[in-house]
Amino acid sequence: MQFALVYPFLYKVLKPTFKNCLWAGDETIREIALTFDDGPHSQYTPELLKVLEEHRVPASFFWLGMCVERSPKIAQAVYQQGHWLGLHGYSHRSFTRLSYNELNRSLEQTQRAIARACDLPLAQVQQQVRDVRPPNGIFTPQILNWLLEWSYRPVMWSVVPEDWVQPGVQISVQRVLQQVTNGSLIVLHDGACGGQDVAATVAKLIPQLRQRGYEFVTIERLWKKSALRMSMTH
Template sequence: MQLAPVYPLLYRVLHPLFPKCLWHGATEQKTIALTFDDGPHPQYTPKLLAVLDRYQIEASFFWLGVCVQRNPELANEVFQRGHGIGLHGYTHQSFPRLSTDELKQSLLNTQNAIADACQIDGHLIRDVRPPNGLFMPRQLRQLDQWGYRVVMWTVVPEDWVCPGISVVEERTLAQVNSGAIIVLHDGYYGGKDVAAITANLIPQLLDQGYQFVSVNEFWQQRQLTKPRN
């Protein structure tokens, strides 16, 4: 059973319940964020980078630590091109299945892999997207205590089940709106179509007047609109 029709409903339910997570950017501005999970992948990510370069689009990548360790030069290439980097765990294990120590170590190992590959301070990588979008309230509190920021989503076209390029494109265009965070995948699942999907989506969204921004810019928008005491 495909869950793509359910995700917009989940978004509407979960967003108000967990307001500390970043679910979207400013809805009064016609900006959207392209995000990619599960990479970097040695075949799929370079093709995706070529598409982003062609349109000069800044995206945000949420990496698995094990994939960074396998492809350090590619990880560094993504970083050097100015794309945003976040954590997706060391392997694709749902956070609720991990103990507190296992979760902390998974994120630390991923930060260390990024630090080694990109020659940066891994602790500067603070954005986390839970695999499968799953978490428990206790884990949100822990992530906040450890200094991480949880990034979720607005548009989830379920590309990882490979329903076809046109299907993912149609689902995305039907759900997108101002401030949307779009989730696609450049890893083992879904990655074979990601460059073609992205190449089809970007010009259509640009024609609709959208501007592509990083997840970090959405955090900055949120800080500016935060009510003052």
């Protein structure tokens, strides 16, 4: 069953309820973030990287630790191309199924995998790779409290074209273009589910979004704008 039409309504309900998460950027600025979950993948991520490099677009990747271990060279290529890195858990298990210790270990394992693959000091990765997106976007207030306790930053979404059910490139593109607005945080997938079409989808999306005047930024940029906005309203 596809839920693509439900996500815009979910976003409107959840965003004001869970204010400690990053749902989107500044609605007054024409900046958007392309984000990719479930990678890195041996075939789909390199195809995607070529498109991003060709268009000089920075993106943000939320990685599974086990996929980083499977494709360390590809993980390193993503990092060296200057993209922003985040955590999606060690495996694609819903965070709601993990205990306090299991979730903590899952995130730490993923940081260790990134440090090894990208040839970085673990301390640097622990300090810099702190953005976490829960698999399937499923979380509870308790999970958010744990993430904040461990100094992670929960990242969600505002545009979900549901590309993982493979609706086809054209439909994924159309869904993004219908929903995109200032500050949009767009979720696509470069993993086993949805990755087949990701390079083609992004190759079509980027020129059309640029034509509408959008600038592509990373999650870090959206956080900074969000913090600035919060400080100005208090």
